[in-house]
Amino acid sequence: MKSTTMKLCTYMGAVAGTLMFIGIWPLAQMFPPLAPALPAAEVADYYRAHQTGILVGAILIMACSVLFFPFLAAVATFLKKIEGPVSPLTWAFVMICAYGFVTVFFAGLFFTAAAYRPDNPDAIIATLSDIAFFLFVMPAVPAFVQNVVTGIAILGDKRAQPILPRWLGYMNLWTGVLLLPGLAVGLFKVGPFAWNGVLAFWVPAVVFGIWFNLMIFAMLGSIKRNVLAGE
Amino acid sequence: MTVQPLSELHGRARSTRGHVPGEEGVWVFIGGDLVAFAVFFITYAVARRQELALFESAQTLLDRRLGLLNTLLLLTSSLFVAQAVAAVRRHDRRARPLLLGAIALGSSFVIVKAFEYSAKIAQGFTLNSNSFSIYYYMFTGIHLIHVLIGLAVLCFAASRFDRNGQMPGGVALIEGCGAFWHLVDLLWIILFALLYLL
Numbered sequence: 001m002k003s004t005t006m007k008l009c010t011y012m013g014a015v016a017g018t019l020m021f022i023g024i025w026p027l028a029q030m031f032p033p034l035a036p037a038l039p040a041a042e043v044a045d046y047y048r049a050h051q052t053g054i055l056v057g058a059i060l061i062m063a064c065s066v067l068f069f070p071f072l073a074a075v076a077t078f079l080k081k082i083e084g085p086v087s088p089l090t091w092a093f094v095m096i097c098a099y100g101f102v103t104v105f106f107a108g109l110f111f112t113a114a115a116y117r118p119d120n121p122d123a124i125i126a127t128l129s130d131i132a133f134f135l136f137v138m139p140a141v142p143a144f145v146q147n148v149v150t151g152i153a154i155l156g157d158k159r160a161q162p163i164l165p166r167w168l169g170y171m172n173l174w175t176g177v178l179l180l181p182g183l184a185v186g187l188f189k190v191g192p193f194a195w196n197g198v199l200a201f202w203v204p205a206v207v208f209g210i211w212f213n214l215m216i217f218a219m220l221g222s223i224k225r226n227v228l229a230g231e
Numbered sequence: 232m233t234v235q236p237l238s239e240l241h242g243r244a245r246s247t248r249g250h251v252p253g254e255e256g257v258w259v260f261i262g263g264d265l266v267a268f269a270v271f272f273i274t275y276a277v278a279r280r281q282e283l284a285l286f287e288s289a290q291t292l293l294d295r296r297l298g299l300l301n302t303l304l305l306l307t308s309s310l311f312v313a314q315a316v317a318a319v320r321r322h323d324r325r326a327r328p329l330l331l332g333a334i335a336l337g338s339s340f341v342i343v344k345a346f347e348y349s350a351k352i353a354q355g356f357t358l359n360s361n362s363f364s365i366y367y368y369m370f371t372g373i374h375l376i377h378v379l380i381g382l383a384v385l386c387f388a389a390s391r392f393d394r395n396g397q398m399p400g401g402v403a404l405i406e407g408c409g410a411f412w413h414l415v416d417l418l419w420i421i422l423f424a425l426l427y428l429l
Contacts, residue, residue, distance in 0.1 A: 155256075167256040174263035180376065184369065187358060191278075191365050198274050199369070203267060 003223050006074055010219045013071030017212050019064035020104070024136075028057030028111060033133050033196045036189040040126035047115045047125050054115040061108035065101055072097045074219060078164055079150065081228055082157045089153040093146060100142030107135035137195045140182025140204055147176030147211075163227045168218045175211040179204045252316075253407030261414050264377075268418055271373075275366050275425060282362055289363035290426065292356060297347045298427040301340050302420065308336035309416040312385070316409045324396035326405075330389045333412070337382050344375055367426055374415070374422055381415040384408045 025031040029050055034043060047054060076097075079090040114128035154162070154169030182204050185195040192199040222228075251258065279286045311333035318326035348368075351357075358368050388408040392398050398405060 165256075166254065167259045170256040170260040171263070174260045174267075177264065177376075177380075178267050180373065181369070188365065191362060192274050193365060193369055199271065203270055207267075 002228065003226065006077065006223050006228065007220065009070040009074035009077075010216055010223065012067055013074075013212065013216055016064040016067035016071060017209075019060050019067065023057040023060030023064065023108070027060065028054045030054070030057070030111070033136070033201065034129065035196055036130075036133075036185075036194050040122045043129050044120075044122035044125040047129065048118040051115045051118055054111055058108040058111040058115070061111065062105050065104035065108065068101050068104070069097070071216075072101065075150065075215065077228070078219065078222065079153045082153055082163045089149050089156075092149045093153070096142050096146040096149065100139050100146055103135045103139045103142075107132050110135060133195050134185070137182050137185050137201065137204075140179040140200075143179050143208075144176045144183070147172045147179065151176065161225075161227075164222055165218055168214065171211065171214055175207055178207045253410050254403050257407040257410055261410060264414060264418075268421070271370060272421065272425060275370070278362060278366065279429075285361055286363045289356075289361055289367075290429070292351075292354070293367070293427050294347060294350070295427050297343055298423050301343050301347075302423050304336050304340045304343065305416045305419050308333040308340075309413055311336065312409045312412045316405050319398050319405045320402055322397055326398065327389060327392045327396050330385060330405075334382060334385050334389065337378060337385065337412075340378055341375065341382075344371070344378075370422055370426065374418055377415045377418065381412050384411055 076090055076094050079093055080087050083090050110128050110132035114125050151169045151172035154164045157163055181193055181200045184193050185200050188194040191197055195201055311329050315326045315329035318329055356364060388405050391401055
Protein backbone atom coordinates (compact mmCIF):
# COMPACT_ATOMS: atom_id res chain seq x y z
CA MET A 1 0.00 0.00 0.00
CA LYS A 2 2.66 2.45 1.09
CA SER A 3 4.79 1.66 -1.93
CA THR A 4 1.82 2.43 -4.23
CA THR A 5 1.55 5.90 -2.68
CA MET A 6 5.28 6.42 -3.09
CA LYS A 7 5.09 5.36 -6.73
CA LEU A 8 2.17 7.72 -7.38
CA CYS A 9 4.02 10.61 -5.75
CA THR A 10 7.13 9.87 -7.79
CA TYR A 11 5.18 9.71 -11.06
CA MET A 12 3.51 12.99 -10.10
CA GLY A 13 6.91 14.58 -10.69
CA ALA A 14 6.85 13.40 -14.30
CA VAL A 15 3.29 14.74 -14.70
CA ALA A 16 4.29 18.11 -13.23
CA GLY A 17 7.39 18.36 -15.42
CA THR A 18 5.40 17.56 -18.56
CA LEU A 19 2.67 20.08 -17.68
CA MET A 20 5.24 22.79 -17.07
CA PHE A 21 6.88 22.08 -20.40
CA ILE A 22 3.56 22.15 -22.29
CA GLY A 23 2.60 25.38 -20.52
CA ILE A 24 5.82 27.24 -21.20
CA TRP A 25 6.59 25.91 -24.67
CA PRO A 26 3.72 25.25 -27.11
CA LEU A 27 1.08 27.24 -25.20
CA ALA A 28 2.83 30.38 -23.92
CA GLN A 29 5.65 30.10 -26.49
CA MET A 30 8.10 31.41 -23.90
CA PHE A 31 10.62 28.63 -24.48
CA PRO A 32 13.28 29.81 -25.14
CA PRO A 33 12.52 32.98 -23.12
CA LEU A 34 12.07 36.37 -24.76
CA ALA A 35 15.44 38.13 -25.11
CA PRO A 36 16.12 40.41 -22.10
CA ALA A 37 17.42 43.08 -24.52
CA LEU A 38 14.09 43.22 -26.40
CA PRO A 39 12.59 46.78 -26.28
CA ALA A 40 9.55 47.20 -24.02
CA ALA A 41 7.26 47.89 -27.01
CA GLU A 42 8.14 44.58 -28.66
CA VAL A 43 7.72 42.66 -25.40
CA ALA A 44 4.29 44.21 -24.92
CA ASP A 45 3.30 43.40 -28.53
CA TYR A 46 4.37 39.79 -27.99
CA TYR A 47 2.04 39.51 -24.99
CA ARG A 48 -0.80 41.16 -26.95
CA ALA A 49 -0.32 38.80 -29.90
CA HIS A 50 -0.09 35.62 -27.79
CA GLN A 51 -2.55 36.59 -25.05
CA THR A 52 -4.68 33.42 -24.94
CA GLY A 53 -1.74 31.04 -25.20
CA ILE A 54 0.09 32.82 -22.39
CA LEU A 55 -2.97 32.90 -20.12
CA VAL A 56 -3.69 29.17 -20.64
CA GLY A 57 0.00 28.27 -20.40
CA ALA A 58 0.19 30.19 -17.12
CA ILE A 59 -2.67 28.10 -15.71
CA LEU A 60 -0.69 24.93 -16.47
CA ILE A 61 2.47 26.42 -14.95
CA MET A 62 0.63 27.34 -11.75
CA ALA A 63 -1.05 23.94 -11.59
CA CYS A 64 2.23 22.08 -12.08
CA SER A 65 3.95 24.10 -9.38
CA VAL A 66 1.66 22.41 -6.85
CA LEU A 67 1.96 18.96 -8.44
CA PHE A 68 5.73 19.08 -7.85
CA PHE A 69 5.13 18.81 -4.12
CA PRO A 70 4.02 15.14 -3.95
CA PHE A 71 7.19 14.29 -5.88
CA LEU A 72 9.35 16.39 -3.55
CA ALA A 73 7.59 14.78 -0.58
CA ALA A 74 8.61 11.36 -1.93
CA VAL A 75 12.24 12.58 -2.11
CA ALA A 76 11.92 13.89 1.46
CA THR A 77 10.56 10.50 2.56
CA PHE A 78 13.69 8.81 1.24
CA LEU A 79 15.92 11.41 2.89
CA LYS A 80 14.10 10.92 6.20
CA LYS A 81 14.61 7.16 5.95
CA ILE A 82 18.32 7.72 5.29
CA GLU A 83 18.77 10.18 8.15
CA GLY A 84 16.60 8.49 10.77
CA PRO A 85 15.11 10.32 13.77
CA VAL A 86 17.65 13.18 13.77
CA SER A 87 17.14 14.62 10.30
CA PRO A 88 18.38 18.20 9.81
CA LEU A 89 19.05 17.72 6.08
CA THR A 90 15.51 16.46 5.49
CA TRP A 91 14.08 19.50 7.25
CA ALA A 92 16.36 21.77 5.24
CA PHE A 93 15.25 20.05 2.03
CA VAL A 94 11.56 20.46 2.89
CA MET A 95 11.92 24.14 3.76
CA ILE A 96 14.01 24.98 0.70
CA CYS A 97 11.51 23.22 -1.60
CA ALA A 98 8.62 25.02 0.08
CA TYR A 99 9.85 28.42 -1.02
CA GLY A 100 12.01 27.42 -4.01
CA PHE A 101 9.13 25.87 -5.95
CA VAL A 102 6.60 28.53 -4.95
CA THR A 103 8.44 30.83 -7.37
CA VAL A 104 7.13 28.64 -10.22
CA PHE A 105 3.59 29.50 -9.11
CA PHE A 106 4.45 33.19 -8.98
CA ALA A 107 6.09 33.02 -12.41
CA GLY A 108 2.74 31.79 -13.79
CA LEU A 109 0.95 34.51 -11.85
CA PHE A 110 3.12 37.27 -13.35
CA PHE A 111 2.75 35.85 -16.87
CA THR A 112 -1.00 36.09 -16.27
CA ALA A 113 -0.75 39.64 -14.94
CA ALA A 114 1.37 40.71 -17.92
CA ALA A 115 -1.03 39.24 -20.49
CA TYR A 116 -4.27 40.10 -18.66
CA ARG A 117 -4.72 43.72 -19.84
CA PRO A 118 -3.43 44.21 -23.40
CA ASP A 119 -4.24 47.95 -23.26
CA ASN A 120 -1.76 48.52 -20.40
CA PRO A 121 1.23 50.76 -21.24
CA ASP A 122 4.19 48.91 -22.80
CA ALA A 123 6.48 49.58 -19.83
CA ILE A 124 4.08 47.95 -17.35
CA ILE A 125 3.67 44.82 -19.46
CA ALA A 126 7.45 44.60 -19.97
CA THR A 127 8.14 44.99 -16.23
CA LEU A 128 5.63 42.29 -15.30
CA SER A 129 7.25 40.09 -17.94
CA ASP A 130 10.71 40.75 -16.44
CA ILE A 131 9.48 39.68 -13.01
CA ALA A 132 7.94 36.53 -14.50
CA PHE A 133 11.23 35.54 -16.16
CA PHE A 134 13.29 36.29 -13.06
CA LEU A 135 10.94 34.11 -11.03
CA PHE A 136 11.37 31.39 -13.61
CA VAL A 137 15.20 31.42 -13.74
CA MET A 138 16.38 32.74 -10.34
CA PRO A 139 15.14 29.68 -8.37
CA ALA A 140 18.47 28.21 -9.50
CA VAL A 141 19.75 29.68 -6.22
CA PRO A 142 17.53 27.70 -3.80
CA ALA A 143 17.75 24.73 -6.19
CA PHE A 144 21.54 24.78 -5.83
CA VAL A 145 21.30 24.50 -2.03
CA GLN A 146 18.51 21.92 -2.31
CA ASN A 147 20.68 19.76 -4.58
CA VAL A 148 23.70 20.05 -2.31
CA VAL A 149 21.59 19.08 0.72
CA THR A 150 20.13 16.10 -1.18
CA GLY A 151 23.60 15.04 -2.36
CA ILE A 152 25.12 15.22 1.11
CA ALA A 153 22.19 13.30 2.62
CA ILE A 154 22.45 10.49 0.03
CA LEU A 155 26.25 10.28 0.41
CA GLY A 156 25.89 10.26 4.20
CA ASP A 157 24.06 6.92 4.00
CA LYS A 158 26.31 4.41 5.78
CA ARG A 159 24.21 1.32 4.98
CA ALA A 160 25.84 -1.52 3.05
CA GLN A 161 22.92 -1.33 0.62
CA PRO A 162 22.13 2.43 0.47
CA ILE A 163 18.50 3.65 0.36
CA LEU A 164 19.25 5.68 -2.78
CA PRO A 165 22.23 4.83 -5.02
CA ARG A 166 25.39 6.80 -4.25
CA TRP A 167 25.87 7.94 -7.84
CA LEU A 168 22.58 9.81 -7.40
CA GLY A 169 24.23 11.75 -4.57
CA TYR A 170 27.09 12.85 -6.79
CA MET A 171 24.63 13.58 -9.60
CA ASN A 172 22.78 15.94 -7.25
CA LEU A 173 26.00 17.79 -6.40
CA TRP A 174 26.77 18.10 -10.12
CA THR A 175 23.26 19.43 -10.86
CA GLY A 176 23.62 21.97 -8.08
CA VAL A 177 26.89 23.34 -9.43
CA LEU A 178 25.54 23.60 -12.98
CA LEU A 179 22.44 25.52 -11.88
CA LEU A 180 24.63 28.19 -10.29
CA PRO A 181 25.03 30.48 -13.37
CA GLY A 182 21.30 31.20 -12.99
CA LEU A 183 22.25 33.30 -9.98
CA ALA A 184 23.89 35.97 -12.17
CA VAL A 185 21.02 36.64 -14.63
CA GLY A 186 20.29 40.02 -13.04
CA LEU A 187 23.70 41.30 -14.19
CA PHE A 188 23.34 40.74 -17.94
CA LYS A 189 21.01 41.58 -20.80
CA VAL A 190 23.02 39.84 -23.54
CA GLY A 191 25.49 37.00 -23.73
CA PRO A 192 25.72 33.50 -22.27
CA PHE A 193 24.73 34.53 -18.73
CA ALA A 194 21.60 36.51 -19.65
CA TRP A 195 18.34 34.71 -18.81
CA ASN A 196 18.07 33.34 -22.36
CA GLY A 197 21.82 32.59 -22.62
CA VAL A 198 23.53 29.25 -23.17
CA LEU A 199 24.97 28.99 -19.68
CA ALA A 200 22.26 30.60 -17.56
CA PHE A 201 19.31 29.08 -19.39
CA TRP A 202 20.08 26.18 -21.74
CA VAL A 203 22.61 24.33 -19.58
CA PRO A 204 20.48 24.58 -16.40
CA ALA A 205 17.33 23.65 -18.38
CA VAL A 206 18.96 20.52 -19.83
CA VAL A 207 20.62 19.62 -16.53
CA PHE A 208 17.33 20.06 -14.67
CA GLY A 209 15.68 17.73 -17.20
CA ILE A 210 18.40 15.09 -16.71
CA TRP A 211 18.26 15.46 -12.92
CA PHE A 212 14.50 15.11 -12.89
CA ASN A 213 14.43 11.96 -15.02
CA LEU A 214 17.30 10.27 -13.16
CA MET A 215 15.70 11.08 -9.78
CA ILE A 216 12.44 9.46 -10.89
CA PHE A 217 14.33 6.49 -12.36
CA ALA A 218 16.43 5.92 -9.20
CA MET A 219 13.49 6.46 -6.83
CA LEU A 220 11.32 3.93 -8.70
CA GLY A 221 14.24 1.49 -8.48
CA SER A 222 14.51 1.98 -4.72
CA ILE A 223 10.73 1.62 -4.27
CA LYS A 224 10.95 -1.67 -6.21
CA ARG A 225 13.67 -2.88 -3.82
CA ASN A 226 11.24 -2.01 -1.01
CA VAL A 227 13.89 -0.02 0.88
CA LEU A 228 11.33 1.87 2.98
CA ALA A 229 9.99 -1.31 4.60
CA GLY A 230 11.03 -2.06 8.18
CA GLU A 231 11.98 0.43 10.86
CA MET B 232 63.08 -6.42 9.60
CA THR B 233 59.57 -5.07 9.52
CA VAL B 234 56.48 -6.97 8.58
CA GLN B 235 54.20 -5.05 6.26
CA PRO B 236 50.64 -4.82 7.50
CA LEU B 237 48.18 -6.77 5.42
CA SER B 238 46.15 -3.69 4.56
CA GLU B 239 49.28 -2.08 3.13
CA LEU B 240 49.90 -5.04 0.86
CA HIS B 241 46.28 -4.81 -0.15
CA GLY B 242 46.72 -1.11 -0.89
CA ARG B 243 49.76 -1.77 -3.06
CA ALA B 244 47.95 -4.45 -5.02
CA ARG B 245 45.03 -2.08 -5.52
CA SER B 246 47.22 0.72 -6.77
CA THR B 247 49.22 -1.37 -9.21
CA ARG B 248 46.31 -3.16 -10.80
CA GLY B 249 44.90 0.07 -12.23
CA HIS B 250 41.68 0.35 -10.23
CA VAL B 251 39.30 3.32 -10.42
CA PRO B 252 40.51 5.80 -7.75
CA GLY B 253 37.98 6.75 -5.10
CA GLU B 254 34.50 5.39 -5.34
CA GLU B 255 32.95 5.12 -8.78
CA GLY B 256 30.27 7.74 -8.01
CA VAL B 257 32.86 10.53 -7.76
CA TRP B 258 33.44 10.07 -11.45
CA VAL B 259 29.76 10.77 -12.17
CA PHE B 260 30.36 14.21 -10.71
CA ILE B 261 33.73 14.74 -12.38
CA GLY B 262 32.52 13.51 -15.78
CA GLY B 263 29.44 15.69 -15.53
CA ASP B 264 31.48 18.72 -14.58
CA LEU B 265 33.86 18.16 -17.50
CA VAL B 266 30.88 17.99 -19.88
CA ALA B 267 29.61 21.29 -18.47
CA PHE B 268 32.97 23.00 -18.82
CA ALA B 269 33.31 21.62 -22.34
CA VAL B 270 30.06 23.47 -23.14
CA PHE B 271 31.55 26.60 -21.49
CA PHE B 272 34.69 26.36 -23.62
CA ILE B 273 32.80 25.80 -26.86
CA THR B 274 30.58 28.82 -26.08
CA TYR B 275 33.71 30.87 -25.49
CA ALA B 276 35.37 29.68 -28.69
CA VAL B 277 32.30 30.63 -30.74
CA ALA B 278 32.01 34.06 -29.08
CA ARG B 279 35.73 34.70 -29.58
CA ARG B 280 35.50 33.94 -33.29
CA GLN B 281 32.61 36.38 -33.65
CA GLU B 282 34.51 39.27 -32.01
CA LEU B 283 38.11 38.28 -32.58
CA ALA B 284 39.65 41.78 -32.50
CA LEU B 285 37.86 42.76 -29.28
CA PHE B 286 38.81 39.52 -27.52
CA GLU B 287 42.45 39.75 -28.59
CA SER B 288 42.86 43.34 -27.41
CA ALA B 289 41.01 42.67 -24.13
CA GLN B 290 43.07 39.56 -23.46
CA THR B 291 46.32 41.56 -23.57
CA LEU B 292 45.05 43.51 -20.53
CA LEU B 293 45.19 40.39 -18.37
CA ASP B 294 48.23 39.92 -16.16
CA ARG B 295 49.89 36.78 -17.49
CA ARG B 296 52.39 36.69 -14.62
CA LEU B 297 49.62 36.42 -12.02
CA GLY B 298 47.92 33.80 -14.18
CA LEU B 299 51.15 31.84 -14.43
CA LEU B 300 51.74 32.19 -10.68
CA ASN B 301 48.28 30.77 -10.01
CA THR B 302 48.92 27.91 -12.45
CA LEU B 303 52.12 27.03 -10.61
CA LEU B 304 50.35 27.26 -7.22
CA LEU B 305 47.62 24.85 -8.33
CA LEU B 306 50.03 22.46 -10.06
CA THR B 307 52.21 22.31 -6.94
CA SER B 308 49.21 21.77 -4.69
CA SER B 309 48.05 18.96 -7.00
CA LEU B 310 51.49 17.39 -6.61
CA PHE B 311 51.15 17.68 -2.81
CA VAL B 312 47.72 16.02 -2.95
CA ALA B 313 49.09 13.19 -5.11
CA GLN B 314 51.92 12.71 -2.59
CA ALA B 315 49.40 12.76 0.27
CA VAL B 316 47.31 10.07 -1.45
CA ALA B 317 50.42 7.93 -1.89
CA ALA B 318 51.36 8.54 1.76
CA VAL B 319 47.92 7.44 2.99
CA ARG B 320 48.24 4.29 0.89
CA ARG B 321 51.50 3.35 2.60
CA HIS B 322 50.34 4.55 6.05
CA ASP B 323 52.94 7.29 6.13
CA ARG B 324 52.59 9.96 8.84
CA ARG B 325 53.55 12.64 6.32
CA ALA B 326 50.14 12.39 4.66
CA ARG B 327 48.55 15.07 6.80
CA PRO B 328 51.34 17.69 6.50
CA LEU B 329 51.33 17.13 2.74
CA LEU B 330 47.58 17.66 2.62
CA LEU B 331 47.85 20.80 4.76
CA GLY B 332 50.53 22.06 2.36
CA ALA B 333 48.16 21.52 -0.56
CA ILE B 334 45.44 23.44 1.31
CA ALA B 335 47.86 26.34 1.96
CA LEU B 336 48.82 26.48 -1.74
CA GLY B 337 45.16 26.33 -2.78
CA SER B 338 44.35 29.17 -0.37
CA SER B 339 47.14 31.28 -1.89
CA PHE B 340 45.44 30.77 -5.27
CA VAL B 341 42.32 32.39 -3.83
CA ILE B 342 44.33 35.30 -2.41
CA VAL B 343 46.15 35.91 -5.73
CA LYS B 344 42.80 35.80 -7.52
CA ALA B 345 41.37 38.39 -5.11
CA PHE B 346 44.32 40.72 -5.84
CA GLU B 347 43.93 40.13 -9.57
CA TYR B 348 40.19 40.91 -9.50
CA SER B 349 40.61 44.08 -7.44
CA ALA B 350 43.44 45.33 -9.70
CA LYS B 351 41.27 44.73 -12.78
CA ILE B 352 38.28 46.49 -11.21
CA ALA B 353 40.53 49.45 -10.22
CA GLN B 354 41.57 49.72 -13.90
CA GLY B 355 37.91 49.99 -14.87
CA PHE B 356 37.79 46.46 -16.33
CA THR B 357 34.53 45.26 -14.79
CA LEU B 358 31.91 42.58 -15.37
CA ASN B 359 30.03 44.30 -18.18
CA SER B 360 32.96 46.18 -19.80
CA ASN B 361 32.79 44.07 -22.97
CA SER B 362 31.92 40.54 -24.07
CA PHE B 363 35.34 39.24 -23.06
CA SER B 364 35.04 40.57 -19.51
CA ILE B 365 31.77 38.65 -19.03
CA TYR B 366 33.55 35.40 -19.88
CA TYR B 367 36.62 36.30 -17.88
CA TYR B 368 34.78 37.09 -14.65
CA MET B 369 32.11 34.40 -14.93
CA PHE B 370 34.43 31.54 -15.93
CA THR B 371 37.15 32.37 -13.42
CA GLY B 372 34.40 33.03 -10.84
CA ILE B 373 32.77 29.65 -11.39
CA HIS B 374 36.21 28.07 -11.28
CA LEU B 375 36.90 29.95 -8.04
CA ILE B 376 33.74 28.40 -6.55
CA HIS B 377 35.22 25.03 -7.54
CA VAL B 378 38.47 25.95 -5.78
CA LEU B 379 36.57 26.89 -2.61
CA ILE B 380 34.55 23.64 -2.72
CA GLY B 381 37.81 21.76 -3.38
CA LEU B 382 39.45 23.42 -0.36
CA ALA B 383 36.47 22.42 1.79
CA VAL B 384 36.81 18.86 0.49
CA LEU B 385 40.54 18.81 1.30
CA CYS B 386 39.89 20.24 4.78
CA PHE B 387 37.30 17.51 5.30
CA ALA B 388 39.89 14.89 4.29
CA ALA B 389 42.50 16.49 6.60
CA SER B 390 40.03 16.24 9.50
CA ARG B 391 39.75 12.46 9.01
CA PHE B 392 43.24 11.61 10.28
CA ASP B 393 43.53 9.99 13.68
CA ARG B 394 45.93 11.13 16.39
CA ASN B 395 48.82 9.16 14.89
CA GLY B 396 48.45 10.83 11.51
CA GLN B 397 46.90 7.71 10.01
CA MET B 398 43.68 7.46 8.01
CA PRO B 399 42.45 3.93 8.61
CA GLY B 400 40.40 2.70 5.67
CA GLY B 401 40.51 6.17 4.16
CA VAL B 402 42.16 5.31 0.84
CA ALA B 403 38.93 5.63 -1.18
CA LEU B 404 38.09 8.85 0.68
CA ILE B 405 41.38 10.59 -0.01
CA GLU B 406 41.48 9.28 -3.58
CA GLY B 407 38.03 10.78 -4.21
CA CYS B 408 39.02 14.12 -2.65
CA GLY B 409 42.29 14.07 -4.61
CA ALA B 410 40.47 13.34 -7.88
CA PHE B 411 38.27 16.40 -7.33
CA TRP B 412 41.27 18.59 -6.61
CA HIS B 413 43.00 17.40 -9.80
CA LEU B 414 39.80 18.31 -11.68
CA VAL B 415 40.01 21.86 -10.27
CA ASP B 416 43.64 21.98 -11.42
CA LEU B 417 42.86 20.61 -14.89
CA LEU B 418 40.03 23.10 -15.44
CA TRP B 419 42.28 25.98 -14.43
CA ILE B 420 45.01 24.92 -16.89
CA ILE B 421 42.46 24.98 -19.73
CA LEU B 422 41.04 28.32 -18.51
CA PHE B 423 44.52 29.82 -18.23
CA ALA B 424 45.36 28.76 -21.78
CA LEU B 425 42.03 29.98 -23.18
CA LEU B 426 41.79 33.32 -21.39
CA TYR B 427 45.42 34.40 -20.90
CA LEU B 428 47.51 32.71 -23.59
CA LEU B 429 45.42 32.06 -26.69
